[in-house]
Amino acid sequence: MNSAAALRIQIEHALEHRFPSALTPVPRTYRETASTGIEGVDTLLEGGFPVGAISEVAGPESSGRTSLALSFLAHRTQENCVVAWVDAEDAFDPESAAANGVSLRQLLWIRCRNANGLVRGKPWTRLDQAIQATDLLLQAGGFAAIVLDLGDTAPEHASRIPLATWFRFRQAADRSRCCLVVLGKDAYAQSSAAIVLECLSLRAKASGKTVLDGFAYEVRRERHRFSPSASGARKQPASSWSAMSNWTREVSS
């Protein structure tokens, strides 16, 4: 044993009552991932969204956030899992979900609404309902994925969600092994999010300038806490993917 190793053992032994294994690095844990069903995004995320953590998909309107989330849910329902969509602004389209292959029978859809009475019209009411509903679903357990859709909620309102709430969601998702995917115009969960994806550009594909065939999207990884790659390895920061319109036929390769 060389002198450095002996010295390390000596220091660790001296500090053992205060800091167990003070100089030994913490073993890296590999998180289970769930595929998003989009090859480019899976490559970017090194497997998909992490199970038991919060993943945020942020971006402006028409940036492919919803298509990405639906593709992910479709993949989860194919594995016979049960999923939920907490819809703060009641914007979910069941036809699009079915077209993406989401089994609607395995989907619990919660449509928030404007509350009656004194609080009518307050933007907080829908957001409050969405947070309460997500909390209940996470506590109930058994849902493989929950999408908290704040895609149309104004960032000035959604950013006021307390950090304690996100921390609680993170703990509950970890306990119930649920992928909590948050769609929004911005990233809100801050340090509680394991992954932040930013959806960026939009380019339409058209055949002969008459029919819309689909869109090409770009997605950029802003944060990836549980990356299984070695810290020194070079990570690809962005990827692109495309979504076809419902009326376009798939061409088998």
Next chain:
Amino acid sequence: MNEELYICAHAAEFPAQALVRLRPELQPEPIAILEGRAPLEVICSLNRSAWRKGAACGMTRQEAESIAGVRLLQRSNETETAARAVMLECASHFSPRIEDASYGTACSLVLDIAGTRLLFGPAESLAHRLRDALASVGFHTSIAVSANFHTAQLKAAASRGVVVVSAGEEASALSNLPLSVLALPAAHAETFAIWGIRTLGELSALPEVDLIARLGQQARQWRSLARGVEPHTFQPIEPEFTLKEFCEFENPIEQVDSLLFVGTRMIECLVERAAGRALSLASIKVQMKLEGGNFYEGVIRPALASSDRKFLLKLLQLEFAAHPPQAAVLSLTLVAEAGQSSKMQLGLFAPQTPEPSRLDVTIARLRAIVGEERVGSPVLEDTHRPGSFRMESFAVPARSATAKAEHPRIALRRMRPPLPVSVTLQANKPAQFRSSEDNYKVTVAYGPWRTSGCWWSTESWDDEEWDVLATTQSGLSVACLLVRTNSRNSWRIEAFYD
């Protein structure tokens, strides 16, 4: 083995017992039950505390009100019927042959227990178990066991606790009972009083021939009863298995929490009765009579039949929270439907799914937050109308059958309700449009795609859809579904592509 053996469970003052059964807080109080029309109401039943305070059957309301501390309640036939069914249900766990021998304000059930020794042990042990079982559903009873039907009935009515009359000792067991237990006609009762005959023992000692010569053939039956040798043809009743609990309140209840106190006890009784037949509760119908003549009805239907009291009570609480009664409650009825106790077979490699009972509570809570019709699974309608679907209640399905699309499809984000816009056309195509929130300059517009249907009904539609790529004032590119209603020439943003 063929020897006759009967056990009688006698619940005295049944109207009072039935009313306080579901309300334990009333049990220590002096209670008197009134019947008849106001102002001619009289006391028909009372508990021991009220009797100690000086109340008695036959007293008028005014007389009863003059006794301090006695609580007066109105007699409820519905409550008594429900309570009698519960008592019958409980007794049927010990013998299938039961005869209802009730009279006056007492509820008396006689069970044929011949041949039950191997099941329940000696008759005394059975008597104690029956008494405990009845006490657990809220009835205080006296029990008597005898080989003679009438002896068991008379002894139970006249004694307290458990009495076992051995075969051949019926006459001595009945000898001390007063003559009034035979409910003789007034004229004959007076005759016996003149003769100085006050107990059954004295009556049985009289010579039979002389007694019949003076009072007629009926005197023979009285003497046989007094000696405990009167034969009886057993007439068993067949109790219908209905899980129903009813409670009528003397004052209208406005607080939901107060209802839950009664509801807890009712659910406990229902679960216990169902468990007695190895069943669980598949659904509970909640009926309430409200002040003003209205009725409230709701159904609690867990995904799996359950015997979990706390879980069912939580569902009841959430039902009250989601649909609070619109007026004060006069009576509460719970009618349960029994179902087989469910067991779920879990697979080692099956994916995790929500626990059914927990999911029920979660969905009920979600409904309380966002509304009844806004939680569930969407089901697409069989129509070409864009955006049509209906909501169905969510249940964890056994297996999925949908095939995943090989390639992601573009998704829509619906505007509910659609956002009206004013559109400027150029060469019959949208060039720019303006909503209450923003101005959009169209880059490319694909369309129009015409869609119409249901022309034969009032739900007809005739629209023109445009897939539009536009730029907002802030320079953001968006793609949206712009729809023009041909009949009104109005434009709206139906959805955004995302």
